[in-house]
Amino acid sequence: MYANNETGVIFPIEEVGKICKKAGVLFHTDAVQTPGKLEIDVQKLGVDFLSLSAHKLHAPKGIGLLYIKHRTPFQPYVMGGHQENKRRAGTENVPYIVGFGKAAELSLASIKEEKTRVKELRDRLEQGILSAIPYTHLNGNKDLRLPNTSNITFSYIEAEAILMLLDQLAVCASSGSACTTGSLGASHVLNAMGLSPMEARGSVRFSLSRYTTAEDVDHVLKHLPGIIARLRTMSPLNEMHPDNV
8 A cells, every 4th residue: 555544654655666567567556545645646656556535535435546557457347348448337426436536636736735734733633642641652654654644552441432432522533444443353554563452452543634623633632631541540451551550
């Protein structure tokens, strides 16, 4: 993937593309997290395939895009579609395609805002949490990541409990990825990064956008320290807390 969906960490796709080209291997990248946050130049990246999803651009769910480099071998998932050069069967979802296109235009126009104002809000939220709440840490590279994403571990409590109380305050966040919603296991991404099962289960992802305001950040910073303190007194993991050892 071009950027990880849980931590926002950006990967060296251009370098991977050169390695694949040298080895004669076709290369696909999942770039779903990146539109409106990073410039996407398929020629520079050296990819043969690149996929995007509309809902990450504030467009309707249920529509996506697959870039295929000219003359690259391709076998469709659904056979048929003579009107589409045999690349897809079925009638096009025109309203969603138009919505996707317009959302892409708006996202491209706001990419500078994402890299400046949104990043500043993300950093203020992140620094406020890490300085006000003990036994927390950032997951992922501090610099090589998307400007809107922050993944933070809150030790000695379960993330699901945090999310329930945040939801009551009209704050939307997540644990793990939407793809694994309902899974009882810890995030495989955080596990692979070396976090303990307890740390992985206590990690929350905050995702900001150009619609996020300073007041939104202040709202979280005002209430989250109290939420964490309250949950730690109730958590069975609290016995592992250094202050209780």
